[in-house]
Amino acid sequence: MIERHDKIPIQFPKPGDASPDAAAAMQHLLGGKFGELSTLMNYTFQSFNFRGRKEMRPFYDLVANIATEEYSHIEIVSYAINLMLSGATKRGTDPSTAPLKDAVHNRLSYHYLDSAQTALPVDSMGNPWNGSYVTATGNLKMDMLHNFFLECGARANKIRVYEMTSDPVARAAVGYLLVRGGVHIVAYAKALQKLTDVEVGKILPIPDISNKKFPEARKIEENGNHLVIYRQSPNDYKRLAEIWNGTHPEDGQPLQVIDGPPPGFAPPELPEEPQLGAPSAMEPGELAEFAKRLFGK
Numbered sequence: 001m002i003e004r005h006d007k008i009p010i011q012f013p014k015p016g017d018a019s020p021d022a023a024a025a026m027q028h029l030l031g032g033k034f035g036e037l038s039t040l041m042n043y044t045f046q047s048f049n050f051r052g053r054k055e056m057r058p059f060y061d062l063v064a065n066i067a068t069e070e071y072s073h074i075e076i077v078s079y080a081i082n083l084m085l086s087g088a089t090k091r092g093t094d095p096s097t098a099p100l101k102d103a104v105h106n107r108l109s110y111h112y113l114d115s116a117q118t119a120l121p122v123d124s125m126g127n128p129w130n131g132s133y134v135t136a137t138g139n140l141k142m143d144m145l146h147n148f149f150l151e152c153g154a155r156a157n158k159i160r161v162y163e164m165t166s167d168p169v170a171r172a173a174v175g176y177l178l179v180r181g182g183v184h185i186v187a188y189a190k191a192l193q194k195l196t197d198v199e200v201g202k203i204l205p206i207p208d209i210s211n212k213k214f215p216e217a218r219k220i221e222e223n224g225n226h227l228v229i230y231r232q233s234p235n236d237y238k239r240l241a242e243i244w245n246g247t248h249p250e251d252g253q254p255l256q257v258i259d260g261p262p263p264g265f266a267p268p269e270l271p272e273e274p275q276l277g278a279p280s281a282m283e284p285g286e287l288a289e290f291a292k293r294l295f296g297k
Contacts, residue, residue: 002068003233007264008075010176013168018088022165023081024108028124029161029177030081034153036073036177037121038133039184042150043067045136046143058242059140059191063147065240066184068232073177075267078119080173082270085117092275099275116278118270141195148188152206155181159207162214175216179226182211186255187229191243201249210250224253231259 029035047064050056088106092099103112110126111117121129135146155178162174182205189200211217211226220226229244231237241257248255272279 002071004071005261005264006267008079008267009072009262009264010076010172011265012079012083012268013172015083015086015169016167018086019084019165019167019170020088020103020106020108020111022167022170023084023088023111024106024124025161025164026077026081026084026124026170026173027108027120027122027126028157029154029174030074030077030119030123031121031127031129032123032157033133034150034157035123035129036070036077036154037129039150039154040067040070040074041131041134042136042147043070045134046147049136049138051138056140058239059144059195061237061239062187062191062243063143065229065232065237066187069180069184069230073180076173076176079268080169081119082117083169083268084167085111086271086273088117089273089275091273112276116273116276118278141192144188144191144195148185148192148200151181151185151188155185155205156207159209159214171214171216175214176220178211178214178217179220182226183229186249187244189249190246194243204249225262227253227255229255229257230262231257232261234260 031037043063044067047060047067050060050063053060089102089112090097090099100112103109106112108124108126110120110122114120120126123129135143135150137143137146158174158178158181162171162178165171185204185206186201189204192198192200205211211221227248229240231240244255244257246255247253
């Protein structure tokens with residue numbers, strides 16, 4: 001089970017002007033082959049299907065715990081997309097003025113046709129995320145190697161999106177994800193070393209650029225967030241430290257497991273987009289009438 005809290009692990013900066021094409025690029029970090037939906041579902045199915053859990057418990061604890069964190073990463077990317085799309089068209093309720101006319105010039109029409117200028121489970125070209133992106137072979141070495149590759153591919157995509165836009169919302173999200181994704185890369189490298197004695201961490205970082213090159217990521221790493229795995233449960237996954245221990249392969253600092261989720265912030269409030277009926281306008285007194293029907297008051 002996943003216990004959900006109405007918080008997100010970063011505080012977004014105040015959005016500037018709408019950035020619909022940057023939002024389209026960010027979609028790749030959500031629904032692309034190496035996007036957050038893929039990391040969530042790969043690790044989730046691997047944890048569901050894990051055989052020999054008693055004998056290999058630390059590895060199960062690692063993949064199940066990281067799967068839970070990935071849920072929050074989907075939320076972060078979605079909020080970034082939503083903030084960048086807010087105000088991308090002329091707000092109004094008169095359809096004869098073509099309030100969505102600017103949308104025809106934006107790269108991803110699905111943001112206006114299929115949603116209220118909000119995130120979708122698709123990649124940057126509108127292709128739906130699909131289950132063929134999931135690898136859960138049951139072979140522990142193969143799955144850990146795949147996860148390492150998946151996180152490195154995700155990191156490459158994040159760096160490219162960062163280089164495509166200077167939007168502060170996009171860069172705040174990508175900076176955080178570079179750090180936390182980096183934790184997952186190192187974790188899977190350590191898992192592979194435990195299984196094979198191969199020092200996978202010696203080939204990091206992949207791609208060959210430090211997180212410290214990105215101001216938003218560097219600030220987070222200065223607080224030690226790249227050294228921590230949060231144990232995402234009050235009572236379970238207690239053998240994480242059998243994998244997540246020793247030092248970080250890049251800077252040699254000691255690693256630690258922290259019990260509980262990371263600190264959280266209130267999710268950003270998304271403004272109405274009346275030209276899309278989001279939310280639909282209510283007549284005066286209509287909400288009170290609904291409440292009366294629901295609660296008999």
